[in-house]
Amino acid sequence: xxxxxxxxxxxxxxxxxxxxxxxxxxxxxxxxxxxxxxxxxxxxxxxxxxxxxxxxxxxxxxxxxxxxxxxxxxxxxxxxxxxxxxxxxxxxxxxxxxxxxxxxxxxxxxxxxxxxxxxxxxxxxxxxxxxxxxxxxxxxxxxxxxxxxxxxxxxxxxxxxxxxxxxxxxxxxxxxxxxxxxxxxxxxxxxxxxxxxxxxxxxxxxxxxxxxxxxxxxxxxxxxxxxxxxxxxxxxxxxxxxxxxxxxxxxxxxxxxxxxxxxxxxxxxxxxxxxxxxxxxxxxxxxxxxxxxxxxxxxxxxxxxxxxxxxxxxxxxxxxxxxxxxxxxxxxxxxxxxxxxxxxxxxxxxxxxxxxxxxxxxxxxxxxxxxxxxxxxxxxxxxxxxxxxxxxxxxxxxxxxxxxxxxxxxxxxxxxxxxxxxxxxxxxxxxxxxxxxxxxxxxxxxxxxxxxxxxxxxxxx
Amino acid sequence: xxxxxxxxxxxxxxxxxxxxxxxxxxxxxxxxxxxxxxxxxxxxxxxxxxxxxxxxxxxxxxxxxxxxxxxxxxxxxxxxxxxxxxxxxxxxxxxxxxxxxxxxxxxxxxxxxxxxxxxxxxxxxxxxxxxxxxxxxxxxxxxxxxxxxxxxxxxxxxxxxxxxxxxxxxxxxxxxxxxxxxxxxxxxxxxxxxxxxxxxxxxxxxxxxxxxxxxxxx
Numbered sequence: 001x002x003x004x005x006x007x008x009x010x011x012x013x014x015x016x017x018x019x020x021x022x023x024x025x026x027x028x029x030x031x032x033x034x035x036x037x038x039x040x041x042x043x044x045x046x047x048x049x050x051x052x053x054x055x056x057x058x059x060x061x062x063x064x065x066x067x068x069x070x071x072x073x074x075x076x077x078x079x080x081x082x083x084x085x086x087x088x089x090x091x092x093x094x095x096x097x098x099x100x101x102x103x104x105x106x107x108x109x110x111x112x113x114x115x116x117x118x119x120x121x122x123x124x125x126x127x128x129x130x131x132x133x134x135x136x137x138x139x140x141x142x143x144x145x146x147x148x149x150x151x152x153x154x155x156x157x158x159x160x161x162x163x164x165x166x167x168x169x170x171x172x173x174x175x176x177x178x179x180x181x182x183x184x185x186x187x188x189x190x191x192x193x194x195x196x197x198x199x200x201x202x203x204x205x206x207x208x209x210x211x212x213x214x215x216x217x218x219x220x221x222x223x224x225x226x227x228x229x230x231x232x233x234x235x236x237x238x239x240x241x242x243x244x245x246x247x248x249x250x251x252x253x254x255x256x257x258x259x260x261x262x263x264x265x266x267x268x269x270x271x272x273x274x275x276x277x278x279x280x281x282x283x284x285x286x287x288x289x290x291x292x293x294x295x296x297x298x299x300x301x302x303x304x305x306x307x308x309x310x311x312x313x314x315x316x317x318x319x320x321x322x323x324x325x326x327x328x329x330x331x332x333x334x335x336x337x338x339x340x341x342x343x344x345x346x347x348x349x350x351x352x353x354x355x356x357x358x359x360x361x362x363x364x365x366x367x368x369x370x371x372x373x374x375x376x377x378x379x380x381x382x383x384x385x386x387x388x389x390x391x392x393x394x395x396x397x398x399x400x401x402x403x404x405x406x407x408x409x410x411x412x413x414x415x416x417x418x419x420x421x422x423x424x425x426x427x428x429x430x431x432x433x434x435x436x437x438x439x440x441x442x443x444x445x446x447x448x449x450x451x452x453x454x455x456x457x458x459x460x461x
Numbered sequence: 462x463x464x465x466x467x468x469x470x471x472x473x474x475x476x477x478x479x480x481x482x483x484x485x486x487x488x489x490x491x492x493x494x495x496x497x498x499x500x501x502x503x504x505x506x507x508x509x510x511x512x513x514x515x516x517x518x519x520x521x522x523x524x525x526x527x528x529x530x531x532x533x534x535x536x537x538x539x540x541x542x543x544x545x546x547x548x549x550x551x552x553x554x555x556x557x558x559x560x561x562x563x564x565x566x567x568x569x570x571x572x573x574x575x576x577x578x579x580x581x582x583x584x585x586x587x588x589x590x591x592x593x594x595x596x597x598x599x600x601x602x603x604x605x606x607x608x609x610x611x612x613x614x615x616x617x618x619x620x621x622x623x624x625x626x627x628x629x630x631x632x633x634x635x636x637x638x639x640x641x642x643x644x645x646x647x648x649x650x651x652x653x654x655x656x657x658x659x660x661x662x663x664x665x666x667x668x669x670x671x672x673x674x675x676x677x678x679x
Binding site for chain 1 (some may be wrong): 510
């Protein structure tokens with residue numbers, strides 16, 4: 001009897017402690033104020049802050065501008081039409097003077113749709129787990145909603161034209177995205193002495209064949225004074241060079257397996273730098289793979305906006321529901337009902353602590369998952385009490401029996417949680433991970449806490 | 462027994478009527494999409510000082526009485542107001558500025574308001590991330606149920622579950638269409654909760670029947 005009382009007091013103390021830490025926090029003096037040292041919740045866009053980026057189409061004839069930029073050197077040499085034998089296509093350019101007079105390009109719905117898709121791909125490549133893009137198909141403007149923590153370094157890359165080109169030393173266009181079969185990028189930690197980020201450009205066979213056939217036109221030139229000039233090939237994204245090498249060497253590299261490998265990173269790179277290189281590789285690869293944007297965007301506005309949803313209103317709803325549930329449990333099971341609710345409060349406190357420390361992002365879906373999990377825990381506790389009242393069997397047997405009654409609910413919940421938690425989309429992932437931990441913790445918690453708490457009330461009787 | 466059957470029939474007819482009415486409304490009038498997803502006007506006011514949402518709410522209630530309005534705090538210091546609404550006239554803009562200046566003691570002119578037309582978010586873009594996970598989960602669960610309840614006419618259980626999940630979601634959508642409840646950020650998680658609730662409840666019931674049947678055999 002005494003042992004039982006001690007056990008009950010111990011369990012209730014644990015629940016109270018969990019509740020105090022989880023709902024109240026642990027405060028320590030920091031400078032001149034008290035600071036809660038319990039980790040904060042990680043809110044998604046639903047309850048946190050959103051970065052709103054407004055994009056507008058640049059009011060210039062973009063297509064002619066880009067073509068002119070791409071062929072600046074060629075145009076400077078008054079070359080108005082040239083045939084690129086390597087790429088096997090004719091490229092017609094206009095003199096720079098004509099650029100100013102070019103007419104404004106009409107907005108085509110398909111272009112906006114394609115630009116939107118490319119921005120989506122770039123965001124996904126960067127690992128942005130939640131975003132919304134609103135496109136205005138009349139003026140082409142867009143509003144991108146991103147989580148506030150999105151790395152601002154890559155914002156300009158998301159909207160860049162992303163025109164990939166291979167040009168020779170004379171500025172002649174050799175190839176572009178259309179000659180690429182596949183782009184892969186990986187953070188390689190094992191193959192080399194230092195970890196590095198690799199981008200593998202796999203070219204189409206006919207392009208490589210053309211390149212090899214024309215290899216002789218890229219050999220080094222020796223002038224009258226005997227100076228050797230190596231012909232080079234440059235890989236560019238828009239106007240930025242991403243890789244340069246002598247043409248002969250680059251072609252030799254490519255012809256081995258139709259692949260050119262680019263490396264990002266250097267010795268002594270920190271994990272953070274490697275992550276940045278990886279993100280750069282992701283963006284570059286997506287640009288190369290997708291081809292250039294059909295329209296050029298400029299960032300028109302950027303705002304950080306706080307969600308209009310307040311988590312405190314969710315908490316109030318939760319408290320009201322818990323109040324109703326408590327009344328019902330006490331009405332149905334008297335003092336045992338109180339213990340069932342006490343156990344449930346301990347479970348809620350534990351789950352909320354776990355959510356903080358496992359860095360689960362709380363989206364609206366996650367809040368609903370919590371509602372479901374707490375609902376199941378409540379029904380489980382009441383069923384456990386009902387089963388314990390029916391028989392004088394050992395508590396472990398009653399616990400197993402109750403667990404078996406719920407096994408299907410747990411299995412189905414577990415399937416859902418597993419599939420959802422491996423998704424990258426934050427709202428679904430939030431739902432899945434909360435369900436996942438909710439089920440595991442519920443089974444263990446009910447065995448350790450609820451079972452012993454109900455057992456103590458039964459013995460008292 | 463007869464009464465239960467009659468009651469069941471009554472419920473089925475009622476549900477079918479709601480679904481038909483909701484579907485007709487969705488196809489003809491459409492759903493009532495909230496400012497979360499519909500095209501709207503966004504007014505940004507750089508207040509330069511802290512403010513309470515309720516204070517701005519009382520202003521917008523006077524200036525935009527018939528409009529749907531959402532108010533948010535913006536900028537790093539949360540000292541800018543974002544007002545989302547489904548349209549604002551020049552007159553309303555100047556009245557809004559006047560009321561804000563009166564309330565917060567500022568001196569903001571109408572031309573300092575940043576007014577942007579925000580395009581809509583397509584509902585299919587909002588729903589699309591959920592489609593593959595929900596369908597794959599449903600298939601796995603139905604397969605699991607088929608194996609688990611093979612002794613209780615597995616095919617009928619799978620069919621019943623599939624139909625009930627689909628009907629409950631359809632009913633939810635129909636109720637939204639009839640009540641003109643705005644399609645906002647809460648609707649998808651609520652739909653997900655209904656989906657899960659139906660699946661878990663059905664599984665609980667089938668499991669209970671399974672246990673009873675096993676006990677009867679014993």
